[in-house]
Amino acid sequence: MSSRMTHLKSHRPQGRVALLLCSLMLGSLTHAEASPSVQMHRVGGGTLSADGWTEAASTLGNFSVRLPCLFNDFRMTPASGEVVMADGVGCPAGAIRLSAVRAHYRDEATASKYFENIATAEKEPGAQIERSTQDGHATVTLRNETDAMCAQARTVRAGASNILLIVEGPRSQCDDIKASATPFLASLKLGIGEVAAVPVPTSLPECPLQLELADGPVQSAFNALPHDAIDQTEEQKCQPATVMTVTIRRQGICRIGDTTMSMASLVTRKDTGAPIELTFGTWYGPDKDAALKAFLESQHARQPISVYARPTSITHDVTTVVRQPGGTLLSLIRPSPGSQGTTFSTVTQLAPANLELVRNLDTCH
Structure with missing residues (x-):
């Protein structure tokens, strides 16, 4: 592609584990040269209960999780690629970040392909990957510890979508990350709210290659x-x-x-x-x-x-x-x-x- 396209900046999630898993699960969304549009439903949403946690229900993603912090609730729509849209909730709890993102693909076969990419991904140093199920849904869980960071992440298969749950932070917070990950990963519930219909592509015109490059x-x-x-x-x-x-x-x-x-x-x-x-x-x-x-x-x-x-x-x-x-x-x-x-x-x-x-x-x- 021409060098004159470099002004279109790439959109990449922060964090080594988030980048690895999101790039596998979301595919073109995380590598798109044009940043996806973001629709923010709530900022600082939720009410913390006596235990310091709150129920975070995605407005359009048809899922909920429990989080130990007030959360943002959003939808990302990529400019192109195999991900039709992605719904997420997330928040920082001190130095720890927790997020849950549901990526909606064009069809179930595409969602399955990205899930298997995660399940068979080459392990990074210090990483452990294991398959399991959660409420009848296939899951892949990754645990990773390095000298600099600590993270736990789980990807859940759900029809034409995958749901990625991540808890990550600096190595010094590893004990707190492990403690938060257990209730967070187990808290996922499906069937909250409605998922907006996936747009059906309309008939596209032919690209105007037949025209000479003349003015007008x-x-x-x-x-x-x-x-x-x-x-x-x-x-x-x-x-x-x-x-x-x-x-x-x-x-x-x-x-x-x-x-x-x-x-x-x-x-x-x-x-x-x-x-x-x-x-x-x-x-x-x-x-x-x-x-x-x-x-x-x-x-x-x-x-x-x-x-x-x-x-x-x-x-x-x-x-x-x-x-x-x-x-x-x-x-x-x-x-x-x-x-x-x-x-x-x-x-x-x-x-x-x-x-x-x-x-x-x-x-x-």
């Missing part, structure tokens, strides 16, 4: 694409100065063949608004990448890599180069072998006349 039609087609979030960044240090507009939609923006694209970006000249480069992206997967390649090559003649004179850092990732009628160039770019973190397959469109300009922009950035 491309901008209109780009602006008409459905989206959940939009971001615009001006780059004035490059010459000529450009504006990059990025749109993202969790259910998909448009489709190329049968492949749903979740991100679109349009680079235009700041002075004239003329389009320079149009890109569509989807989370990388070998099957999706192969489907994009097959579709593009079925529609357009493949060209030698020499016709697409991009910088080396980008051209070595190009898997297909095709020329549309009228000369517009398309490239299918996938991540380099060994790429870490969020990876995309992107289909980029630009006119041959803009090749040198795009090269200069990449160098500038």
Whole structure:
């Protein structure tokens, strides 16, 4: 993906154990380049009883736990990926943090896949992983102690969702963490409140790859694409100065063949608004990448890599180069072998006349 996308910051949970488990359970949510939207239902909710604990019922997550502190109650909605939404409650109890997050996936098979990823994850030093059941639901419990931290976490399978319960804090608080973890993990109850219906993806339009990069039609087609979030960044240090507009939609923006694209970006000249480069992206997967390649090559003649004179850092990732009628160039770019973190397959469109300009922009950035 172009270096001009780096202004989209990644969203990652704090804490080593939280990062390990959340990245496995939530998948693309924790690695998404666009931060998920957050709907806060309550801040400092609950009433502490005589024992210092309170019942924390998720407003929309259909679960509750007991917590030794007043809690926040929220829903996160990612911009794209396999997690449709995530409902959570959590709070700090001194130096200890407790949280419960229910990740809702598109279907039960996807939820099961992420659960098994956790159950078979390679143990970190000092970690113990064990399978069990809780109220008829399969669980995986992790206990981890290092020189710096102490944590206990449990993942519970529940239909098309997984529920992650975490208690973690500094190594000096390990005794208190163990004492809190036992009643906290055992307190999970399902069936509190209602889970909002999972959105059903609507029929998506075809991505406007058939349009030449001429002033007017491309901008209109780009602006008409459905989206959940939009971001615009001006780059004035490059010459000529450009504006990059990025749109993202969790259910998909448009489709190329049968492949749903979740991100679109349009680079235009700041002075004239003329389009320079149009890109569509989807989370990388070998099957999706192969489907994009097959579709593009079925529609357009493949060209030698020499016709697409991009910088080396980008051209070595190009898997297909095709020329549309009228000369517009398309490239299918996938991540380099060994790429870490969020990876995309992107289909980029630009006119041959803009090749040198795009090269200069990449160098500038």
